[in-house]
Amino acid sequence: MARKILFNIFAWMVVLMVAFPLFWMLVTSVKPQFELFRRPPSMLPETVTFEHYWRLLSDTNFLGYFWNSVILSTATTFVVVTIATIGAYSLVRFRYRGRETLAFLVLFTYLLPSVVLILPLYLMLVELGLSNTITSLVIAYTTFALPYALWLLRSFMAGIPEDLESAALVDGATRLGAFKDVILPQLLPGIISTALFTFILSWNEYLYALVLVNSDESRPLTTGVMNMLISSFNIEWSLLMAASVMMSVPLIIVFAFLQSYLTRGFGAGGVKG
Amino acid sequence: MADVVLSNVNKVFGTFTAVDGLNLDIRQGEFVSLLGPSGCGKTTTLRMLAGLEFPSGGEIRIGDRMVNDLAPGQRDIAMVFQSYALYPHMSVGQNIAYPLKKRGVAKAERTAMVAKTAEMLQLTPLLNRKPRELSGGQQQRVALGRALVRDPKVFLLDEPLSNLDAKLRGYMRAELIELHQRLGRTMVYVTHDQLEAMTMSDRIAVMESGKLQQFAPPQVVYREPANRFVASFIGTPGMNIVDGELLQENGRWIFQSQGFSVDAPNLGPDAQSGAAAMGIRPEGLSIGTGPIEGVVQLVEQTGHENIVVARVGDGLRMTGRTNPDQPVRAGETIKLSIDANKAHFFAEGATGKRLNKAAATSDGPAKSQSALKEATS
Known part of the structure; x- marks a missing residue:
């Protein structure tokens, strides 16, 4: 019993440690300027103001960056999930020479630190005439999200009984038809997990965005906000916190919607034995 | 008339020969069991009939067509899997309707055919349920329904009863015999359970190590085993x-x-x-x-x-x-x-030939048995 209480206290302490910065971010973003640096700091704001949010939306290019990030993350997710789904199907269902080796090679590329790849990728993208575009970031993010996505989906795919596909073929479906009618619905939880992973990764990525994109109209949120609000003379803390809140909201919404899919036992009861 | 013919069929996986020079002649309307211990090649044979595996050599004919290179959907067969392989995201009704849908049967007709099949198998109250909400026996009947709804030329059944408990298995055995008599369709049934093979079949093909050991009516297999x-x-x-x-x-x-x-x-x-x-x-x-x-x-x-x-x-x-x-x-x-x-x-040897004098005919009882079935149906 005592152990249980101790464990609970410990768990709550960890939760508080994780949650406090988020709480502080939220509080700071609604504090008026004059309350920001008061000592001792006020835990809850005395006056709540949304002026920072308003300034961010009306006076800065925040919405432009936001839109770039949405396009960038959605495109990357779409490309990665499409290629990974088809690739995983091939790795699990077809028999060909070097199949396992191929899977391990793919994993190996994931093990390389992404910093190592940044210069070669940059040079290649300049060569292709894609520097300073959102497309260049989609390609770059795909290179490091795809290997992991492929492995994730491969294990989901391996969990789908082969009999289901055989049954669809006997029932008159073509290979593609069986894939669409039977495999894809079964793979949905896996696809959603993979999509979430890729989306979050592209949404939060900073380093590649910093190196590959230098024009303001192509910048995503991460580098855009930093560039705009942090200069060597001044950090606009209130605006930065308001921007951080607004950057986090889409992820929280997406996660809240898809979370039930992730945990739902989708494939239960289809085959026995 | 022969309905399903395998001539000298081989199947090799790498260095392993799963089926070795198999010859089978299955008559129209006959119930044939492929019987043998696990790994004898019986399931591989069935999967070759279904088109899920392609033979390494030999010829497979269904009706008057050579089907070696035909996709499963083009062979006019239906298959019941050991695992049932019901589509988990579809309701019972959608599961049964799927083969019709894939063959372009119009929606109204489809609904009518599903309703008829469901009634025959007492599935009508379950049509809107998902497979996971059903008991093992009910799932089994849905798998049967999905095969029956289309009235195919040949039914292939891969150990369909092995996941049921003993009592239900006995009951389903009787159901299947009755179904076969009513439909008069050719059925090929894979099992490792000799009781199922003995009680249900017109003829039993006993297999071991990829080779056919004997192909004869149950009584002949029992009284005059070939080896x-x-x-x-x-x-x-x-x-x-x-x-x-x-x-x-x-x-x-x-x-x-x-x-x-x-x-x-x-x-x-x-x-x-x-x-x-x-x-x-x-x-x-x-x-x-x-x-x-x-x-x-x-x-x-x-x-x-x-x-x-x-x-x-x-x-x-x-x-x-x-x-x-x-x-x-x-x-x-x-x-x-x-x-x-x-x-x-x-x-001498594990598959040593039987040395007794041959009995009168080994083919007779099969004919009379299927003739009897035709007469009763």
């Missing part, structure tokens, strides 16, 4: 098989084994002196009097009879049946005799 493997595989409790030697004495054949010898009256022309085996079913062994002495090791009571396992000579185990009223106890010494007319003799 030692078939003899030992069919029958519960299994046939007693004794290794020994065949000798010729004054023009008579005698089988001699550890401590006893038996006349071998019915040997055919293939018989040779030397190492051989004798097989005798438990019912060919009389317990009480006789020249062979054994010590009872085990008595299994089944209710209507007792199964007695006795040790004879040096570790040889013989199984016999007795009336439950006949008192036999473990540890007792008993006398046994072998009915020489019921004994089978086999050449």
Whole structure:
């Protein structure tokens, strides 16, 4: 019993440690300027103001960056999930020479630190005439999200009984038809997990965005906000916190919607034995 | 008329030969079981019939078409899988409708056909449920329904009853026999359970190590097993098989084994002196009097009879049946005799050929049985 209480206290302490910065971010973003640096700091704001949010939306290019990030993350997710789904199907269902080796090679590329790849990728993208575009970031993010996505989906795919596909073929479906009618619905939880992973990764990525994109109209949120609000003379803390809140909201919404899919036992009861 | 024909079919996976020179001639409307231990190639054979595996050699014909290169959907077959393979995200109704949908049957007609099939299998109240909400027996019936709804030329069934409990299995066995009689369709049934094969089939194809051992009606497989493997595989409790030697004495054949010898009256022309085996079913062994002495090791009571396992000579185990009223106890010494007319003799080796004289016809009962079925349906 005592152990249980101790464990609970410990768990709550960890939760508080994780949650406090988020709480502080939220509080700071609604504090008026004059309350920001008061000592001792006020835990809850005395006056709540949304002026920072308003300034961010009306006076800065925040919405432009936001839109770039949405396009960038959605495109990357779409490309990665499409290629990974088809690739995983091939790795699990077809028999060909070097199949396992191929899977391990793919994993190996994931093990390389992404910093190592940044210069070669940059040079290649300049060569292709894609520097300073959102497309260049989609390609770059795909290179490091795809290997992991492929492995994730491969294990989901391996969990789908082969009999289901055989049954669809006997029932008159073509290979593609069986894939669409039977495999894809079964793979949905896996696809959603993979999509979430890729989306979050592209949404939060900073380093590649910093190196590959230098024009303001192509910048995503991460580098855009930093560039705009942090200069060597001044950090606009209130605006930065308001921007951080607004950057986090889409992820929280997406996660809240898809979370039930992730945990739902989708494939239960289809085959026995 | 032959409906399904396999001519000299092979299947090789890498260096492993799963099916080796298989020849089968299945008649229209016949119920054929592919029977054998796991790994004998029976499921591979069925999957080749379905088009899920392609033969490495030989020819497969269904009806009047060569189907070697046809996709499963083009073969006019339906298959019931051991795992049932129901589509988990579709309702029972959608599962049954799927093969119709894939063949472009119009929606109104589809609904009517699904309703008819569901009624036949007592699935009507379950049409809107998902497979995971059903019991094993119900899932089994949905899998059957999905196969039945289209009225295909050939039904392929891959151990469909093996996931059911014993009582339900007996019930479904009867259902399947009745279904086969009502539909009059060709059915190929894979099983490792010889009881299922014996009770349901018109003919049984016994397989071992990728090779066909015997293809004959159940009674023939039971009474005149083609070789030692078939003899030992069919029958519960299994046939007693004794290794020994065949000798010729004054023009008579005698089988001699550890401590006893038996006349071998019915040997055919293939018989040779030397190492051989004798097989005798438990019912060919009389317990009480006789020249062979054994010590009872085990008595299994089944209710209507007792199964007695006795040790004879040096570790040889013989199984016999007795009336439950006949008192036999473990540890007792008993006398046994072998009915020489019921004994089978086999050449040396695990698949040693049967050496007895051939019986009149081995093909007759199958014809009369399917004729009977046609008459009743």
